[in-house]
Amino acid sequence: MVAFVTGASAGFGAAIARRFAKDGTRVVAAARRTERLKALNKEFGDLILPVTLDVREKAQVESVVTGLPSEFAEIDILINNAGLSRNLEPAHRVPLEDWEVMVDTNIKGLLYCTRQILPGMVARAVDTSSTSDPLRR
Secondary structure, three states, X not given: OEEEEEOOOOHHHHHHHHHHHHOOOEEEEEEOOHXXXXXXXXXXXXXXXXXXXXXXXXXXXXXXXXXXXXXXXOOOEEEOOOOOOOOOOOHHHOOHHHHHHHHHHHHHHHHHHHHHHHHHHHHOXXXXXXXXXXXXX
């Protein structure tokens, strides 16, 4: 079993990656902060594949997913966790550039990862409704 977790360098993403690895699942831990990903790899060894990835970059997502080593290439679980929030001002005061960064990360990043990974899951007939997921126990 292989899980692909975005935003795996901190917070929920790191916790999810740790939980999967603890249960013996291989994890592609993807995020922008390489050093934090290396710490996950050091903690779990070969179960964690640290991958530096900015989900806003479509070509980078494609390259990472198509370039995965064979033992991590058949992804069974996708956790689109990468996301951010910019500016705590009321929405009408937030600069458009901040909105664009949030859309690129929180929406387009999710779309790029899903579009790149989902065809392989469907081709292998991965049951996306399974309750054998360790996070649902």
